[in-house]
Amino acid sequence: MTRLYALPLFAALGGSLALASEDAFQSKCVKFGDQIDIPNVKVNFAEFVQGGTNLSLADNPPSCGTSDQAVSVDLCRIAMAVSTSDSSEITLEAWFPREYKGRFLSTGNGGISGCIQYYDLAYTAHLGFATVGANNGHNGTSGKPFYHSPEVVKDYAYRSVHTGVVVGKELTKQFYEEGYKKSYYLGCSTGGRQGWKSVQKYPNDFDGVVAGAPAINLINLFSWSSNFYSVTGSPTSDTFLSTAEWKIVHEEIIRQCDTIDGAKDGIIEDPDLCRPILETLTCDSSASKKTGCLTSTQVNTANKVLSPFYGIDGTLLYPRMQPGSEMLAAPIMYNGQPFPYGEDWFRYVVYDDPSWSGANFTVKDAAAALAQNPYNIQTWDGDISPFKKAGGKILHYHGLQDELISSEDSKMYYAHVSNTMQLPPSKLDEFYRFFPISGMGHCGGGDGAYGIGQGFRSYDGTNPEDNVLMAMVQWVEEGKAPETVRGAKFSAGAGSKVEYKRKHCRWPRRNVFRGPGNYTDENAWQCI
Numbered sequence: 277m278t279r280l281y282a283l284p285l286f287a288a289l290g291g292s293l294a295l296a297s298e299d300a301f302q303s304k305c306v307k308f309g310d311q312i313d314i315p316n317v318k319v320n321f322a323e324f325v326q327g328g329t330n331l332s333l334a335d336n337p338p339s340c341g342t343s344d345q346a347v348s349v350d351l352c353r354i355a356m357a358v359s360t361s362d363s364s365e366i367t368l369e370a371w372f373p374r375e376y377k378g379r380f381l382s383t384g385n386g387g388i389s390g391c392i393q394y395y396d397l398a399y400t401a402h403l404g405f406a407t408v409g410a411n412n413g414h415n416g417t418s419g420k421p422f423y424h425s426p427e428v429v430k431d432y433a434y435r436s437v438h439t440g441v442v443v444g445k446e447l448t449k450q451f452y453e454e455g456y457k458k459s460y461y462l463g464c465s466t467g468g469r470q471g472w473k474s475v476q477k478y479p480n481d482f483d484g485v486v487a488g489a490p491a492i493n494l495i496n497l498f499s500w501s502s503n504f505y506s507v508t509g510s511p512t513s514d515t516f517l518s519t520a521e522w523k524i525v526h527e528e529i530i531r532q533c534d535t536i537d538g539a540k541d542g543i544i545e546d547p548d549l550c551r552p553i554l555e556t557l558t559c560d561s562s563a564s565k566k567t568g569c570l571t572s573t574q575v576n577t578a579n580k581v582l583s584p585f586y587g588i589d590g591t592l593l594y595p596r597m598q599p600g601s602e603m604l605a606a607p608i609m610y611n612g613q614p615f616p617y618g619e620d621w622f623r624y625v626v627y628d629d630p631s632w633s634g635a636n637f638t639v640k641d642a643a644a645a646l647a648q649n650p651y652n653i654q655t656w657d658g659d660i661s662p663f664k665k666a667g668g669k670i671l672h673y674h675g676l677q678d679e680l681i682s683s684e685d686s687k688m689y690y691a692h693v694s695n696t697m698q699l700p701p702s703k704l705d706e707f708y709r710f711f712p713i714s715g716m717g718h719c720g721g722g723d724g725a726y727g728i729g730q731g732f733r734s735y736d737g738t739n740p741e742d743n744v745l746m747a748m749v750q751w752v753e754e755g756k757a758p759e760t761v762r763g764a765k766f767s768a769g770a771g772s773k774v775e776y777k778r779k780h781c782r783w784p785r786r787n788v789f790r791g792p793g794n795y796t797d798e799n800a801w802q803c804i
Contacts, residue, residue, distance in 0.1 A: 301374050304451075305352035314446055316359040325353050333394060337416040340391035348402045350374040354447065358439055360413065364427035366436045367411040370447050371397045377404030379749070380448050380456040382441050382482075384467025388432070388617050390414035390421065393467070399732050400462060403745065406452065408444035412436045412466075419620030420630075426650065429625060433651035434477055437470045441481050458752055462745055464488035464719035464730060465681065468672075473655045475670060479663035484748040486671045488730055489681050489719050492655040492689055493594065497681060499642035500585045500594035502618035502634055504609050507580045511612040515577045517570070519606045524568060525578050526602035528557055533599065538789035543715040543724045546786040547598040547676055547683070554578050581610060588639050593646070595684035604679035604717045625650065656689070658696025660708070670708045671748050673730070673761065673780075675716025677723060683712055690783060701784055710783040711744075711761045725763030725778040727770060736764040736774065758782070760803065779803070 302324040309322025325331055327349040336342055352372040359365045369392055383396035390411040400407040413431025414421035422429050431439075441459075449455040461471045461482045468490030474481045491497055509515040517525070533550035534540055544550055557578075559569035570578070585594040597605065609615065614634025623632045626645045646654075663670070674686040690710050694700065715724010720734045727734040729743030740747040740758070747758040760779035767773040776796035781787050781803035793800045 301350065301352070305372075308352065308451060309354060312354070312356075312447065312450070314443060317443055318357045318359075320355040320357060322352065322354045325351050327351075331394075336394075337391065339417040340389065342391070342394055345394040345398055347398050351401050352451070356443070358410075358443055360431055360435050360439055361427040363425070364413055364431055366413050366431060366439055367392065367415070368440050368443060369397065369409055370444055371401040371407045371409075372448070372451050373401045373404055373406070375404055376406060376452055378452075378454055378457045379405050379460060380445055380458070381405035381407045381460040381462060382437060382444060383407060383409040384437065384461070384463025384470040385410075385412045386465045386467060387417060388419045388422075388466070388620055389417040391417065395732060396462060396467075399735075400745070402732075403738065405460065406444070406448040406456060408440045408447075410436045410440040419617070419624045422620075422624040423630065424628060429653075430651050433653040434470075434473045437474060438478050438481065441474075441478075458483045458749075460745070460748060460752075461485040461487070462730070464490075466491050468492070469494060469655050471670075472672075475660055475663045475668065476655065476657040479660070479666045479668060482668060484669045484671070484752040486673075486730070486744050486748050488673050488744075489675060489678055489683075490655075490672070490686065490689075491681055493685050495645050495649055495654050496585070496593040496642065497685070498618040498621045499637075499639075499645055500682075501609065501615040501680075502622070502637040502641070503585055503639075504581065505612070505614045505634060506637055508577055508610050508612060513612075514571065514573050516612055517574050517577060517606070517610065519603075521570060521574065522578075522602045522606035522610065524557060524570065525554065526600075528552065528554065529599045529602065532556075537787060538791075539795035541724075541795040544600040544676065545714045545788070546712075547600055548687075548786075550599045552582070552599055554582075585642075586639075587646075588643050593642060595682055595688055597682050598676060598678070598684055601677045601679045601717070604677060604722070608679055621645070656692070658692045660693060661697060664707045668707065669748065669751050669757075671744055671751070671758065671761075672708070672710040673713055673728065673744060674710075675718060675720075675722055675726060676712050676714045677716055678718045680718040686710065687712070687783065705757065705782070709758060711758075711780050712783060713761065713763060713780050714778070714787065715765070716763070725765040725776065725780075727764030727766055727774075728761050728780070733770050734764075735770050736766075742777075762798070 305324045309319045329347045331345045331347050354370045356368045358368050381400050392409045397407050397409045413428050413436045459482050463471045468487040471485045471487035529552045532552050536549050537545035557570045559566040584596045587593045619634035674683040676683050716722045716726035727736045736742050740750040741762045751757050762779045765775045777798045785803040790802045
């Protein structure tokens with residue numbers, strides 16, 4: 277009799293305790309905003325956000341393209357303005373989850389944008405991190421705020437993330453009695469560059485950095501992407517290829533290179549081994565029907581697009597676009613228009629001339645931009661020994677179908693670090709591991725097993741083998757370094773059926789199909 281009543285009584289008491297805990301957390305959150313007293317920090321608001329809420333982001337700049345964000349866990353949201361100089365400031369948000377795991381994390385940004393990546397805040401808070409994200413020192417996706425504003429450029433180069441880390445760590449210690457035990461970073465693209473900039477400039481900011489598809493070698497990246505218009509011309513030019521014609525190129529590249537790894541699966545495991553001969557696509561001038569082929573001029577365009585980019589003195593500025601990315605890149609990079617990020621950089625930073633047009637880009641402009649390199653935004657330092665000495669770990673990944681930032685640039689940087697520090701891969705493995713991800717586009721998406729847990733859009737659980745962020749946590753906190761990164765091939769995006777999984781090798785190993793069985797069997801592949 278007693279035991280029958282004990283369970284509901286315990287449940288009722290537990291419910292009351294949970295309610296009291298909820299009230300305490302909410303109350304603490306709302307009051308916390310009034311208690312913050314950190315130099316240069318102005319609190320705009322502090323609010324409790326209940327898990328399951330579709331949070332309205334009414335103040336988010338329209339060009340950022342996000343008016344709301346799904347929030348899966350209870351958290352305290354603090355929004356701030358933080359002065360970085362007499363003429364600049366960042367907008368900073370801290371998201372502190374109720375179910376806190378004792379870890380601090382900073383997110384990054386994308387492109388040249390001043391957009392807080394709320395989806396990364398929501399994702400990492402969901403995983404129990406005390407998380408911060410900033411607007412990179414300006415609002416919206418245009419580079420116009422850089423115009424005559426060197427302090428804003430400085431925020432973009434490095435200061436926004438570092439300021440957010442300094443403020444965010446202090447807030448974390450004030451909000452949670454236990455403070456934080458380890459500090460992490462998660463970012464891709466510009467966010468990947470920001471992670472590397474932190475490694476190079478502030479080696480004590482993070483214990484673990486996950487940097488995806490990093491926009492390092494940034495100045496030359498802007499020039500490389502600007503160069504494509506001069507190669508393809510406008511859609512009316514005889515040098516131009518339509519998306520349908522790029523499909524012809526892509527299918528021929530896959531025909532020539534798909535099975536180099538031993539499996540016919542539509543994925544190029546190692547683009548380094550793919551050196552396509554595109555003259556096979558040249559239309560026969562004597563043929564009556566000319567379909568499924570290209571003019572010699574168009575073949576020349578495709579070859580130039582897939583070639584390295586050199587400076588006026590013959591110096592390599594940027595490696596080639598990796599083959600296999602054509603269908604993702606064609607509508608963005610080869611669409612017959614100047615690439616907007618590069619155009620904005622030259623307009624508002626290099627030349628201080630809003631009328632400058634990317635249609636006029638030449639290799640001389642690349643030289644002018646590189647000579648300027650404000651605040652060493654190139655992010656190409658090869659000596660990262662201070663980070664190594666501090667005990668930091670880096671997990672660097674890059675999709676091998678990346679349509680915006682060539683994965684070969686990441687391989688080039690890896691070699692630069694190895695040569696500068698005079699360390700072979702076996703020694704770099706102790707603190708720096710690079711994972712090329714076959715079948716992944718820019719930061720996600722693509723034709724292959726791209727779901728490695730770098731965000732909600734690539735999430736397939738918290739197992740460290742399937743989740744790069746949790747793999748980093750395991751490496752930092754347990755000393756177990758990731759041997760591979762396992763990706764999921766979704767049938768229709770994250771949350772849909774997983775068609776197969778594949779273990780991606782750490783560089784400089786490469787994946788080959790050994791069998792037996794089908795290419796969808798992850799154990800039929802071997803890192804060699």
